[in-house]
Amino acid sequence: MNAExxxxxxxxxxxxxxxxxxxxxxxTPFELLIAVILSAQATDKSVNxxxxxxxxxxxxxxAILALGEDGLKTHVRTIGLFNSKAKNIMKxxxxxxSEHDGEVPRNRQALEALPGVGRKTANVILNTAFxxxxxxxxxxxxxxxxxxxxxxxxxxxxxxxxxLRHVPKEFRKDAHHWLILHGRYVCIAxxxxxxxxxxSDLCEHPDKLSASPG
DNA sequence: AACTCGGGGCA
DNA sequence: TGCCCAGAGTT
Numbered sequence: 001m002n003a004e005x006x007x008x009x010x011x012x013x014x015x016x017x018x019x020x021x022x023x024x025x026x027x028t029p030f031e032l033l034i035a036v037i038l039s040a041q042a043t044d045k046s047v048n049x050x051x052x053x054x055x056x057x058x059x060x061x062x063a064i065l066a067l068g069e070d071g072l073k074t075h076v077r078t079i080g081l082f083n084s085k086a087k088n089i090m091k092x093x094x095x096x097x098s099e100h101d102g103e104v105p106r107n108r109q110a111l112e113a114l115p116g117v118g119r120k121t122a123n124v125i126l127n128t129a130f131x132x133x134x135x136x137x138x139x140x141x142x143x144x145x146x147x148x149x150x151x152x153x154x155x156x157x158x159x160x161x162x163x164l165r166h167v168p169k170e171f172r173k174d175a176h177h178w179l180i181l182h183g184r185y186v187c188i189a190x191x192x193x194x195x196x197x198x199x200s201d202l203c204e205h206p207d208k209l210s211a212s213p214g
Numbered sequence: 215a216a217c218t219c220g221g222g223g224c225a
Numbered sequence: 226t227g228c229c230c231a232g233a234g235t236t
Contacts, residue, residue: 024231040232046222047231080220080230088233118233138231155215156232180231189229190225 001150001202003168009150010171012198013178016186020177022128024048029104029129030096031055034064036124037089037116042080050077061093061102088116106130120156123176133172135163140183141176147187147205 001009023044026032034054039047054075058064064072069090079085092114096102104125105111111122123136135141137156141163145151151162167175186193194200 022231036231037233039230041220041230042232043223043230045230049222078221080222081218081232082221084219084233116233120232124231136231139229140231176231184231 001166006166007168007171009199009202010168010175010178013182014171014174016198017178017181020174020181022124022177025051027055028059029125030061031059032129033092033104033114033117033121033125034089036121037092038076038079038085040081040085040116040121046079050079052077061096064089064093065097085116091115092117104129119160123160127173127176131173133175135160135167135172135176135179137163138180139189140187141179143189144179144183144187148199148202149204150199150202 024035025048026035035047057075058067108122111117120136123134126132126134137160142156145159151159153159186197
């Protein structure tokens with residue numbers, strides 16, 4: 001795919017989603033960090049419900065440490081993988097206080113050193129909280145990249161690196177949001193809405209409903 | 215690369 | 226009911 005074609009593709013995705021935004025509820029980088037840690041293998045709706053009462057009660061690492069793990073669990077509605085997530089959140093809050101002055105660090109190495117934070121979560125924080133042009137490859141983006149042969153790769157890291165190489169610079173900062181929204185609402189896992197797909201000319205997936213390229 | 219943790223949302 | 230979810234950590 002040449003550069004002009006790529007520019008067209010991301011232009012279409014941008015026009016379909018004019019205002020990139022996360023659907024997780026948060027007000028600060030710290031709240032986003034907690035929300036994203038909780039979001040592993042869970043939907044954003046589940047996370048929003050789970051955290052509905054939490055940030056009003058505790059919105060800083062110090063406040064969550066003061067709650068303790070049991071107290072944290074009383075303020076967070078149960079969610080998948082909750083035991084490990086709660087433990088990781090407590091450890092992460094402790095590290096934020098002891099090593100980062102209670103602030104969310106802005107560099108990848110420090111973020112990934114936090115328990116419960118891997119490459120994907122670090123990319124979300126860097127992009128959404130700090131405005132850096134990272135691409136967090138979640139299950140949606142991984143699916144879109146491979147179905148459409150936009151950036152086929154065996155691992156999320158491979159997909160991320162291809163996207164970073166191939167996304168035109170003027171689209172790079174918001175590409176993450178457009179791709180994930182496309183995956184969530186159009187290129188759905190089970191029943192893709194191919195009739196609404198603006199990039200079906202790239203699709204090589206067997207589930208593709210409409211025939212053929214534009 | 216494969217496996218495990220896991221309850222909620224949704225068709 | 227079965228599939229899927231803004232994954233990370235371990236083996």
